[in-house]
Amino acid sequence: MPSPEWLIERGIGETRAVLVDDGRIIEARIIRDGDVPAGTVLTAQLKSTGRNAVAIADGQEYLLPKGAPGVTEGARLNIEVTREALGGSEPWKRPLARKTDLPPRPAPTLQGRDLQFPAASDELESAGWSDLLDEARSGLIGFPGGELRVSLTPAMTLIDVDGALPPAELAVAGARAAAAAIRRHGIGGSIGIDLPTVASKTARLAAAEAVDEMLPKPFERTAVNGFGFLQIVRPRTHASLLELASDSALFEAAALYRWAAREVGSIRIVAHPAVVAVLERNPTLLDRLSMQVGGVITLRADASIAISAGHAERP
Structure with missing residues (x-):
């Protein structure tokens, strides 16, 4: 019997990684574009000191639960991200980090077999995506x-x-x-x-x-x-899939990108108004989808359909 294997699909707006064992997903991870993964080391500026110090890196505030001993307010320091921004139902929870002597570096990359996206054979779907x-x-x-x-x-x-x-x-x-x-x-x-x-x-x-x-x-x-x-x-280093799904409009927009990318030519995406609003706020992703399908992307809001019922159709 083959051993469990990580499959990685780098899609539009997010990267999806699943551990598949005996043809079934036993572990999954979604990393949205722009999120700073746990394990990343950044150069930051200390905004406030104390037990719950705050540092800022690239415009994002990071809470330092163990403080930043020896660093004065306004000084620069390196921090390692220990928990990503949770988003979803808890957007007020800032990402967590700790002071470190390590040099700046990206987080360790996902290790696994990279899938073509989109592909004629949908291995994620076959495993129960x-x-x-x-x-x-x-x-x-x-x-x-x-x-x-x-x-x-x-x-x-x-x-x-x-x-x-x-x-x-x-x-x-x-x-x-x-x-x-x-x-x-x-x-x-x-x-x-x-x-x-x-x-x-x-x-x-x-x-x-x-x-x-x-x-x-x-x-x-x-x-x-x-x-x-x-x-x-x-350990809690990132949002669970259920936490991501609690921000339903953003979650469904990402799901729509995945399915719509399999189309060829100009398409119209029909979705709940909340999902359309998310799509409209991200023109760069729509441009990527347009390049992927080789046609023009238009949007139509339909309040009568469920938020998870978005689909692509011919204009």
Whole structure:
């Protein structure tokens, strides 16, 4: 059986990377053009000192949770980005960085097999790309015998497990499915999993072990308590797919670029007005799409269609 492989698709407005195992996406990452990836080292200017110091690099403010010891306000310093701007439902959360002695450098590049874009054979779609986006949009993720409902809150990502299996069996299956979803959607930070309440300590231990089996390190977790709650803490270096999808207009605009790029000749993009507004704010990306398809791109707003129902048609 072939080993898991990273596939990288450099599209219009974003780069998509997926880890595929046995023909299925088990991990995914979207990097939007213009985002500064974690691991990037920048030269910045210290805007404010103290416990939560702030530095500015290329017009972007970075919060330095550990401060900048030895650096005076207004002085220059090098910083390493430790968490990208989250955007989505938490646009007010600035990216995080730390003071470093390293010289300026880009973040480590994604390693994997670069895909032609667009290509006659859509390997991402064959591995379940559309299903992955639907999960991110809805927060609903099915598994044999049950369903996960993923909710974003300011404090943590919550995953509720429900289904028709017996409680002890559902707890284990749900914990396994939740761990797989956490990895697949790149969920980091504090995560709570609400499993069925089971009296059996053996079943609660089996549910916790299912998380350990499915979720790669590093992470920390609690035991499953008597109410069926398990908490996980993972590194959070970027927004999850669900967080990206919470900014629905921007998310759907990126999805439209991907599908429209497969057309040939002049096309008209029909989309919800909120999505059209995003497209209109990015004429450079529309120009790239025009060059890709070899024709003129026009837009038509249609308030009667769902925000995820945009499509390309012949003018």
